[in-house]
Amino acid sequence: xxxxxxxxxxxxxxxxxxxxxxxxxxxxxxxxxxxxxxxxxxxxxxxxxxxxxxxxxxxxxxxxxxxxxxxxxxxxxxxxxxxxxxxxxxxxxxxxxxxxxxxxxxxxxxxxxxxxxxxxxxxxxxxxxxxxxxxxxxxxxxxxxxxxxxxxxxxxxxxxxxxxxxxxxxxxxxxxxxxxxxxxxxxxxxxxxxxxxxxxxxxxxxxxxxxxxxxxxxxxxxxxxxxxxxxxxxxxxxxxxxxxxxxxxxxxxxxxxxxxxxxxxxxxxxxxxxxxxxxxxxxxxxxxxxxxx
Amino acid sequence: xxxxxxxxxxxxxxxxxxxxxxxxxxxxxxxxxxxxxxxxxxxxxxxxxxxxxxxxxxxxxxxxxxxxxxxxxxxxxxxxxxxxxxxxxxxxxxxxxxxxxxxxxxxxxxxxxxxxxxxxxxxxxxxxxxxxxxxxxxxxxxxxxxxxxxxxxxxxxxxxxxxxxxxxxxxxxxxxxxxxxxxxxxxxxxxxxxxxxxxxxxxxxxxxxxxxxxxxxxxxxxxxxx
Numbered sequence: 294x295x296x297x298x299x300x301x302x303x304x305x306x307x308x309x310x311x312x313x314x315x316x317x318x319x320x321x322x323x324x325x326x327x328x329x330x331x332x333x334x335x336x337x338x339x340x341x342x343x344x345x346x347x348x349x350x351x352x353x354x355x356x357x358x359x360x361x362x363x364x365x366x367x368x369x370x371x372x373x374x375x376x377x378x379x380x381x382x383x384x385x386x387x388x389x390x391x392x393x394x395x396x397x398x399x400x401x402x403x404x405x406x407x408x409x410x411x412x413x414x415x416x417x418x419x420x421x422x423x424x425x426x427x428x429x430x431x432x433x434x435x436x437x438x439x440x441x442x443x444x445x446x447x448x449x450x451x452x453x454x455x456x457x458x459x460x461x462x463x464x465x466x467x468x469x470x471x472x473x474x475x476x477x478x479x480x481x482x483x484x485x486x487x488x489x490x491x492x493x494x495x496x497x498x499x500x501x502x503x504x505x506x507x508x509x510x511x512x513x514x515x516x517x518x519x520x521x522x523x524x525x526x527x528x529x530x531x532x533x534x535x536x537x538x539x540x541x542x543x544x545x546x547x548x549x550x551x552x553x554x555x556x557x558x559x560x561x562x563x564x565x566x567x568x569x570x571x572x573x574x575x576x577x578x579x580x581x582x583x584x585x586x
Numbered sequence: 587x588x589x590x591x592x593x594x595x596x597x598x599x600x601x602x603x604x605x606x607x608x609x610x611x612x613x614x615x616x617x618x619x620x621x622x623x624x625x626x627x628x629x630x631x632x633x634x635x636x637x638x639x640x641x642x643x644x645x646x647x648x649x650x651x652x653x654x655x656x657x658x659x660x661x662x663x664x665x666x667x668x669x670x671x672x673x674x675x676x677x678x679x680x681x682x683x684x685x686x687x688x689x690x691x692x693x694x695x696x697x698x699x700x701x702x703x704x705x706x707x708x709x710x711x712x713x714x715x716x717x718x719x720x721x722x723x724x725x726x727x728x729x730x731x732x733x734x735x736x737x738x739x740x741x742x743x744x745x746x747x748x749x750x751x752x753x754x755x756x757x758x759x760x761x762x763x764x765x766x767x768x769x770x771x772x773x774x775x776x777x778x779x780x781x782x783x784x785x786x787x788x789x790x791x792x793x794x795x796x797x798x799x800x801x802x803x804x805x806x807x808x809x810x811x812x
Contacts, residue, residue: 294587320589334590341596341657355600357640396599399642399662404713406592408602414593436593443592452592453711506637508600562637579640 295319296448297541298489301441302482312472312482313434316441335433338403342392342415345402349391353398357579359509360397364390378521381424385520389416393516397509406443406452406465409508412516413466414439417474417523427477438476439469442489449541450548454501455560457551459512463519464496464547470523475530488523488530490540495522497543498550500558502565505576511566591712597656603689604634604641607709609661611691612650614717614729615705618803621697623651625674632688634709635679644677647691651675653808656713682706686718703801720801723765725776731760732779735801736791740766740773747794748775757781772798782806 295301295316304315320331351368354361367387370376376383393412396402402411414436422432443452446465451457468489475488496519504510536543557564566572597606616623628647630638638644642662649664652673660667668675682690687708695703706719707729717727720735727733738744745764752759758780766773788802 316589323588324590335593338593338596355640356642399598399600399605399645401596401598401657401659403594403596404602404606405594407712408597408599408606411599437589440589440593444587444589447587447592455711505640506633507640509640580636 294323294448295441295445298442298445298486298544299539299541301445302486305482311434312441312476312485313437316437316444320437320440332433335436336429339429339432339436341401342403342405343419345392345395345400345411346388346415346419348400349395350398350400353394353400355394355397355507355509356399357505357507357509359504359507359575360513361394363513364394381420382521382524384420384423385416385524386517388419389413389516389520390513392416393513397507397513405439406447406469407454407462409454409512410462410466410516410519412513413463413519413523414470414473416516416520417470418477421474421477425477431477435473435477438485439473442469442472442485445541446544446547449544451551453560457547458554458559459499459501459515460493460496460547461551462501463515464493464499466516467496467519467522467526468493470520471526471530474523474527478527478531480527480531484530486540487535488527490536490538490543491529491534492523492526493543493547494536494538495526497547500554500565501560502558502567503560503562504567504572505579506560506562506567507579595656595713597713598646598659598661601641602713603709603711604637604643605646605661606656606713607689607715608634608643608646608691609650609654609656609658610713610715610729611707611709612647612693613653613655614650614707614715614803615693615695615703616651616653617808618705618717618720618801619695619697619701619703620802620808621699621701623673623695624698625696626651626676627694628675628677629680629682629692630677631680631682631686631690631692634689634691638679643691647693648673648675651693651695687716690718692719720774721799723767723772723774725763725765725774727761727776727778729803732782732805733803734777734779734783734788735774735803736777736797737772737774737799737801739796739798740768740770741796744773744794744796745775748777748791751787751791752777752779752783755784755787757783
């Protein structure tokens with residue numbers, strides 16, 4: 294398990310291999326499995342991510358009724374050629390919504406790194422495969438890149454909203470997607486780390502304030518923000534722009550911010566959007582009609 | 587934490603703690619019972635009680651009791667499947683007390699042959715769980731490795747009997763706990779193992795004088811309940 298992005302970068306540079314390679318070899322060592330077995334797992338994950346998109350049901354609403362059907366609205370707007378964003382970015386937006394809505398509607402997804410942030414990485418990567426035609430093997434490699442970034446964040450900070458707020462979930466997912474995309478497009482290990490750092494920096498301080506404590510509002514739509522933020526961050530890094538704060542220090546800052554966050558902003562459903570008059574009304578309504586008692 | 591905890595698991599949403607963890611709680615409870623579940627009284631505590639329905643915690647636990655895993659797309663339909671399979675269940679909310687993790691469920695199970703078991707388990711984050719009570723005795727194990735629970739009369743010699751059997755079967759002990767209700771009363775040992783314990787060895791334990799009940803959580807898949 295790597296404790297810093299620098300450690301992965303140094304090892305990759307020293308051996309003249311891409312960023313994903315040491316991450317994969319470390320997984321083989323940790324689990325006592327062969328490279329083939331590890332790759333087989335990752336390909337399975339990649340296929341499951343693609344399925345999580347194709348199984349989207351445009352008519353389905355979550356049990357609370359708060360989310361669902363929004364990806365279909367973006368799809369319709371794309372069909373009418375009305376999107377402000379270009380077609381690639383629009384595809385990313387639609388996919389992020391599809392997968393995050395599917396999660397809220399109890400469909401099968403891949404937690405990456407969490408269920409609440411499950412739309413970010415696949416939205417970016419599936420759209421990249423569609424646009425540039427990478428084969429599935431390249432996509433599995435990109436998932437190692439994403440996973441390596443996630444491992445370091447888990448090790449230095451955290452990936453749970455209850456611990457670090459939404460910055461730890463959507464922020465981490467966005468960093469993982471940005472790095473993976475930069476790597477797919479030929480970015481060096483250093484570029485990958487800076488893409489991740491730039492993405493995470495933009496989402497520092499993001500509170501986890503889910504209405505009624507459910508993984509729905511604002512979680513689903515924040516998947517879109519995380520995914521689009523990954524695109525711009527990868528573009529910056531690939532253009533040669535660097536985070537003035539070293540990537541590992543950005544992760545440490547995320548941890549420090551999470552520690553200072555009040556518990557009402559860490560997945561308790563008691564602060565922020567959850568504590569607004571409307572948020573409280575929704576909560577009361579759900580508790581009144583749908584409690585376990 | 588492994589790479590597969592960061593990119594994965596493949597699971598039915600919406601929440602790793604409230605849905606995937608809840609499926610695992612149901613599944614481990616069923617495997618601890620070691621037979622098909624005839625009826626289950628499920629009590630949700632804390633955050634499970636407050637947000638359980640919105641997260642599908644209720645359906646997830648029933649899915650686990652039916653033998654489903656976290657990635658089973660039938661989880662949302664578990665109530666209907668339970669009805670079809672003849673699994674009688676009830677759901678209530680209750681405050682089990684401050685000592686329990688907010689994501690906790692208590693499940694009272696009766697198997698098809700009449701075996702009874704009470705399990706309290708918590709979902710402790712990222713889909714991981716911890717069994718914290720069995721038949722009223724405080725325990726602590728993850729359910730991720732073969733686990734033997736022997737309930738016995740609190741008297742000398744039982745630990746030696748069990749551990750020498752394990753030695754004989756070349757089973758290595760990963761962790762072990764001893765608990766008791768009171769001196770000379772009901773006691774239990776919880777042994778997490780690196781290898782599976784052969785079925786006949788588990789059965790042999792039930793015949794020992796002073797042994798009240800033997801529960802064994804195998805990692806091998808039991809016959810499907812659904």
